Amino acid sequence: MAAEHTGHCLCGAVRLQITGLNPDVHACHCENCRRHSGACTMTVIVPHDGVIVHGAEAVATYQSSDWAARSFCSRCGSGLWYRFTEPGDQADYFLSAGLLDDLTGLKLTQEIYFDRKPDTWAFAGDTEKLTGAEVEALYAASPKE
Numbered sequence: 781m782a783a784e785h786t787g788h789c790l791c792g793a794v795r796l797q798i799t800g801l802n803p804d805v806h807a808c809h810c811e812n813c814r815r816h817s818g819a820c821t822m823t824v825i826v827p828h829d830g831v832i833v834h835g836a837e838a839v840a841t842y843q844s845s846d847w848a849a850r851s852f853c854s855r856c857g858s859g860l861w862y863r864f865t866e867p868g869d870q871a872d873y874f875l876s877a878g879l880l881d882d883l884t885g886l887k888l889t890q891e892i893y894f895d896r897k898p899d900t901w902a903f904a905g906d907t908e909k910l911t912g913a914e915v916e917a918l919y920a921a922s923p924k925e
């Protein structure tokens with residue numbers, strides 16, 4: 781199947797071909813995302829087999845919690861994706877939306893860990909807002925597919 785989307789990091793060392801991307805953009809206001817990105821992360825979900833990575837040798841990964849890891853370009857520092865740590869490498873990609881060459885048709889629909897968002901910034905428009913407890917309850921109820 782031809783890639784529906786392409787994307788790359790700031791320096792271009794990591795290039796992505798993406799299929800099966802969900803056009804809903806999710807913002808995460810948790811402390812880890814805030815520190816890692818500088819504000820909040822904005823991600824789109826792509827199935828584990830929907831990303832072809834060119835320049836994988838430039839990808840560095842930081843295990844940011846017991847359950848997930850964040851990958852970034854080791855040359856330019858661009859945030860690439862967040863994935864749950866699970867056996868078999870089957871976890872979906874929470875891919876940084878800003879990497880995409882074309883964001884046409886993508887829309888911010890959900891903000892998670894909304895209770896951790898500092899008053900410093902706020903997104904306009906209507907989004908579903910979930911607290912950290914609501915997000916964690918959701919994942920506890922339906923563990924990773």
Ligand SMILES: [Zn+2]
Pocket residue numbers: 789790791792793794853854855856857858
């Ligand atoms: Zn780079």
Ligand SMILES: [Zn+2]
Pocket residue numbers: 808809810811812813814821893
């Ligand atoms: Zn987060």
